[in-house]
Amino acid sequence: VADLIVALSDIGYLKEIEDLYESSPKTLHFPCQATSIDLFAPRLSSKRDIDLLIDGSRRRDRDFWCAHAMASGLNVLATLTDRHKSTGLSEMEYYDRMGRAQLVINSGLVSPGVGIMNFRIFETICSHALLLQYEECPIEEYFQPFIHYVPFKNIHEMVCYSQFLLKYEDYRQRIVTEAFDWNSNHFSGRLFWDAFFSNFQKTK
Numbered sequence: 001v002a003d004l005i006v007a008l009s010d011i012g013y014l015k016e017i018e019d020l021y022e023s024s025p026k027t028l029h030f031p032c033q034a035t036s037i038d039l040f041a042p043r044l045s046s047k048r049d050i051d052l053l054i055d056g057s058r059r060r061d062r063d064f065w066c067a068h069a070m071a072s073g074l075n076v077l078a079t080l081t082d083r084h085k086s087t088g089l090s091e092m093e094y095y096d097r098m099g100r101a102q103l104v105i106n107s108g109l110v111s112p113g114v115g116i117m118n119f120r121i122f123e124t125i126c127s128h129a130l131l132l133q134y135e136e137c138p139i140e141e142y143f144q145p146f147i148h149y150v151p152f153k154n155i156h157e158m159v160c161y162s163q164f165l166l167k168y169e170d171y172r173q174r175i176v177t178e179a180f181d182w183n184s185n186h187f188s189g190r191l192f193w194d195a196f197f198s199n200f201q202k203t204k
Contacts, residue, residue, distance in 0.1 A: 108137035
């Protein structure tokens with residue numbers, strides 16, 4: 001049994017662990033990126049030549065979003081894979097794209113009605129792109145909608161919000177800045193590692 005379990009999202013399995021083992025491992029629920037924000041800076045581009053970035057597997061409706069976004073006339077860059085390494089992007093390619101994107105779509109949906117926090121949320125914010133987040137995700141517990149990100153619940157909203165934000169750069173930039181500052185102050189890599197080592201020592 002592990003001494004410490006770190007979870008980005010709490011969707012019930014942490015409680016199941018506590019019920020399963022008489023001597024339960026300590027759990028740390030801490031949504032954040034565990035890497036330094038400084039790692040993203042060299043990959044940021046001033047051109048921002050990608051309107052909308054959609055990367056990931058073909059699951060979670062990404063191919064559906066991609067088709068409608070392209071049909072609406074948005075400049076979409078997408079890589080949809082079958083989760084095999086040979087068909088995916090390298091780490092450098094992925095972060096280079098994030099640094100060129102104005103808008104990034106994220107899902108977090110794992111099953112009907114169940115969504116999780118994932119690292120793309122923090123990668124997008126640290127890349128100074130605006131996060132378009134599908135509503136089936138507990139992100140509102142940590143970030144404010146329309147202040148730090150833009151939520152959408154269907155294709156119509158996704159396309160309309162994208163078109164508006166690409167037309168009015170001052171609105172997009174305001175959300176990007178608010179999100180970056182809030183994330184830096186509350187969910188930084190330094191805070192994560194401080195919490196990790198503090199909790200890990202208590203298990204000894």
